[in-house]
Amino acid sequence: MSFTVKGKKALVTGGTRGVGRGIVLALAREGVDVITCYRQDGELAGSLERELKEIGGQHAVVRADLTDSEQVTALLGECESRFGRLDLVVNNAAAISHIPYGELPIEEWRRVVDTNLTSVHLVIQGALPLLGAGSSVVSISSKSIEVGIPLRAHYTATKAALLGLNKSLAKEFGARGIRFNVLSLGMIYTEAFDAMPAKQREQMVERYSGMISLGRLGSPDEVAGAVLWLAGDLSRYVTGAVVPVDGGIS
Known part of the structure; x- marks a missing residue:
């Protein structure tokens, strides 16, 4: 078995910021050709x-609203026309808000x-x-599904639903050799933290770091490492699994 994923073709949804961006760039650096999408111009x-141009390879950044079935069809048509196949699909695009139930x-x-489940x-x-x-x-997915988060019932429900979808698809398509897995993320430091007021950011980082076995928040690159593992031969007997990427949060 080999670790290399060079030459594989990937689609990563929601890849222009945060965890998705980290995944896209890590795949590109390992020689994967990547198409990713975004919803809003910016x-x-x-x-x-x-x-991606500096890294090199056959990549594309495409605008697509994944809640619109016609735009999803167009996005996948772009994948087919450019690559002819897909070796990896990463469902990362998501929406969140904080509202009393x-x-x-x-x-x-x-x-x-629609964004977190139907689009997947x-x-x-x-x-x-x-x-x-x-x-x-x-x-x-998210570790929040194991504990629940006030004001995020709608978000948590969609992330929990991904587990049932994943398990069912793993069984339905196992005979075709297609693997389905979920990453359950803990606290990952992204630019969303940088956008917070400094005092609030420091308080949140300190609070969550104290709950994590490794004593720190994770990074998009560390999530990308798990994706790279699931993309390659080293994980070829892993399907229907939920893989925690959470630093041992409790």
């Missing part, structure tokens, strides 16, 4: 394109469910013709 998409509008419930279904179902034996589908 500098992040342009800066990612420039970074008793005040949660149905529109916000639907927005989060649309991407996976649409990608099936491009996935062959040895391909890997990785969906990003």
Whole structure:
């Protein structure tokens, strides 16, 4: 068995910021050709394109609203036309908000469910013709599903649903050699922390670090390491699994 993933073709949703961006760049550095998508225009998409160009390879950063089935079809058409196949799909795009459950509008419930769950279904179902034996589908979930988080019932529900979807698909498509796994993330330090007021950021980092066995928050690169493992032959007998990437949080 070999660690190398060079030459593989990947789709990573929500790849212009945070964890998704870390995954995209790590894959590109290891020789994977990557297509990623974003929903809203902004500098992040342009800066990612420039970074990918410097790394080299066949990459594309595409605008797509994954809650729109036609745009998902177009995105997967881009994957087919550029690559002809997919070896890895990473379902990373997600929405979150903090609203008391008793005040949660149905529109916000639907927005989060459509972004975090229905879009994953649309991407996976649409990608099936491009996935062959040895391909890997990785969906990003959260450790919060094990404990629950006030004001995030809608978000937590969608992340928990990914586990059932994953287990079912692993069994349904195991005979085709397609693997389905979930990463359960703990506290990962992204630019969202940098956007906080300094005092709030320091308090949050200190609070969560005290709950983590390793004594610190994780990084997008460390999530990307788990994705790289699930993308390659070293994990070829791993499917239907939930892999914690959480530093031992409790």
